[in-house]
Amino acid sequence: xxxxxxxxxxxxxxxxxxxxxxxxxxxxxxxxxxxxxxxxxxxxxxxxxxxxxxxxxxxxxxxxxxxxxxxxxxxxxxxxxxxxxxxxxxxxxxxxxxxxxxxxxxx
Amino acid sequence: xxxxxxxxxxxxxxxxxxxxxxxxxxxxxxxxxxxxxxxxxxxxxxxxxxxxxxxxxxxxxxxxxxxxxxxxxxxxxxxxxxxxxxxxxxxxxxxxxxxxxxxxxxxxxxxxxxxxxxxxxxxxxxxxxxxxxxxxxxxxxxxxxxxxxxxxxxxxxxxxxxxxxxxxxxxxxxxxxxxxxxxxxxxxxxxxxxxxxxxxxxxxxxxxxxxxxxxxxxxxxxxxxxxxxxxxxxxxxxxxxxxxxxxxxxxxxxxxxxxxxxxxxxxxxxxxxxxxxxxxxxxxxxxxxxxxxxxxxxxxxxxxxxxxxxxxxxxxxxxxxxxxxxxxxxxxxxxxxxxxxxxxxxxxxxxxxxxxxxxxxxxxxxxxxxxxxxxxxxxxxxxxxxxxxxxxxxxxxxx
Ligand code: SF4
Ligand code: SF4
Numbered sequence: 250x251x252x253x254x255x256x257x258x259x260x261x262x263x264x265x266x267x268x269x270x271x272x273x274x275x276x277x278x279x280x281x282x283x284x285x286x287x288x289x290x291x292x293x294x295x296x297x298x299x300x301x302x303x304x305x306x307x308x309x310x311x312x313x314x315x316x317x318x319x320x321x322x323x324x325x326x327x328x329x330x331x332x333x334x335x336x337x338x339x340x341x342x343x344x345x346x347x348x349x350x351x352x353x354x355x356x
Numbered sequence: 357x358x359x360x361x362x363x364x365x366x367x368x369x370x371x372x373x374x375x376x377x378x379x380x381x382x383x384x385x386x387x388x389x390x391x392x393x394x395x396x397x398x399x400x401x402x403x404x405x406x407x408x409x410x411x412x413x414x415x416x417x418x419x420x421x422x423x424x425x426x427x428x429x430x431x432x433x434x435x436x437x438x439x440x441x442x443x444x445x446x447x448x449x450x451x452x453x454x455x456x457x458x459x460x461x462x463x464x465x466x467x468x469x470x471x472x473x474x475x476x477x478x479x480x481x482x483x484x485x486x487x488x489x490x491x492x493x494x495x496x497x498x499x500x501x502x503x504x505x506x507x508x509x510x511x512x513x514x515x516x517x518x519x520x521x522x523x524x525x526x527x528x529x530x531x532x533x534x535x536x537x538x539x540x541x542x543x544x545x546x547x548x549x550x551x552x553x554x555x556x557x558x559x560x561x562x563x564x565x566x567x568x569x570x571x572x573x574x575x576x577x578x579x580x581x582x583x584x585x586x587x588x589x590x591x592x593x594x595x596x597x598x599x600x601x602x603x604x605x606x607x608x609x610x611x612x613x614x615x616x617x618x619x620x621x622x623x624x625x626x627x628x629x630x631x632x633x634x635x636x637x638x639x640x641x642x643x644x645x646x647x648x649x650x651x652x653x654x655x656x657x658x659x660x661x662x663x664x665x666x667x668x669x670x671x672x673x674x675x676x677x678x679x680x681x682x683x684x685x686x687x688x689x690x691x692x693x694x695x696x697x698x699x700x701x702x703x704x705x706x707x708x709x710x711x712x713x714x715x716x717x718x719x720x721x722x723x724x725x726x727x728x729x730x731x732x733x734x735x736x737x738x739x740x741x742x743x744x745x746x747x748x749x750x751x752x753x754x755x
Contacts, residue, residue, distance in 0.1 A: 267461040
């Protein structure tokens with residue numbers, strides 16, 4: 250029952266800390282801000298030159314780097330702002346923003 | 357440990373001096389305030405105590421009341437016992453932050469010296485300022501005289517900070533009528549107040565680096581409602597705490613406090629409900645009418661938020677006619693805020709009195725004993741007629 254509060258268990262008023270204070274540091278990682286995304290970044294591994302500019306600029310830390318290279322996008326937190334696509338060098342254009350409803354793959 | 361009664365000092369003080377004295381004895385960690393008539397004295401006297409080293413308070417001078425309450429919110433969230441004081445337009449300017457203080461569940465204590473709101477501009481007493489803030493989540497205590505303003509200020513600290521409550525408290529007194537009138541009162545020794553209020557035990561203090569917290573996070577459709585429901589729960593726990601603190605204060609000072617004062621209400625046929633200084637006049641009028649064989653009584657409201665509706669219903673339920681005196685107009689075509697709450701408190705009773713409203717004293721308009729006697733006579737007429745034809749009367753206004 251007393252699961253950590255998170256996306257699958259939000260608190261009732263009797264258990265919520267008074268003042269709606271958040272008592273757990275960093276628990277925003279469990280809050281799926283990707284829910285409100287309307288555009289999804291589609292990343293082409295072939296085109297990508299691994300300059301990591303998108304990773305630097307993503308305001309949500311939604312671009313995952315492994316061994317110094319872009320590995321994947323965290324679609325639970327990517328809010329679809331398009332900054333990564335904007336920052337990707339114009340000659341590369343490895344990221345394209347596509348409307349969510351056109352994406353067949355369900356996250 | 358039983359609280360021991362103590363020897364008190366008899367002093368002649370104005371309402372503002374009495375409240376400043378209480379603040380000195382409470383010795384809060386932080387006071388952030390801005391001067392506004394008729395509250396100015398409180399902050400001015402208090403700043404003298406700060407300058408003279410009589411208190412250990414960090415006194416924050418700010419550029420407006422919005423900033424004053426913002427600074428109080430920050431300081432109380434940081435973990436400091438925090439106070440301020442204001443009136444009228446100052447309270448109006450704090451509006452946004454009032455809700456945040458209550459929403460963050462910060463036990464800030466704020467003396468409010470009641471004054472009319474503009475326009476037209478006016479510096480004298482009515483209750484429009486604090487009445488407008490009645491739904492902000494602040495507890496509201498009203499005082500009839502300097503003694504009560506002093507006593508309420510001290511009790512407010514304990515009520516606000518109680519673990520079951522954790523809500524801010526306004527301690528209201530009538531501008532000029534109380535704030536600037538010299539009255540005799542009894543003042544507790546400094547140590548007695550210090551031990552009565554005790555140490556502040558903050559909850560989720562921002563300065564506790566071992567337990568970092570976030571105040572003011574976004575709470576949308578999925579959480580806002582729960583946070584607000586929790587404030588309502590705190591308000592529903594406040595009455596028991598107010599009574600407990602009032603009793604303990606009574607043992608200490610000999611002056612016990614409840615939700616209201618019922619003056620000759622047991623067998624009253626006609627009853628007047630009033631808040632603040634006018635209640636004193638109403639009691640005097642009721643006494644003189646009793647001498648003429650008229651069964652008159654008075655209910656003086658001390659606690660307006662939370663609203664002690666059950667107890668008020670019990671106290672007024674056997675009267676035939678109740679006259680509510682509102683020193684604020686709701687401008688709703690149905691009288692003032694006290695009227696609505698009194699009628700609502702009586703509604704579910706099987707036998708309920710007729711209730712009418714008198715808007716009086718706006719902008720400091722004097723209310724005389726004759727005016728109040730006129731109200732009682734009006735109530736007697738309504739009792740004889742057995743029905744209400746005009747629910748709201750404007751008392752003492754020129755046509
Ligand atoms: S769209 Fe915005 S949030 Fe999503 S990966 Fe790109 S920069 Fe990050
Ligand atoms: S900015 Fe473009 S090229 Fe650079 S790492 Fe990101 S996707 Fe690859």
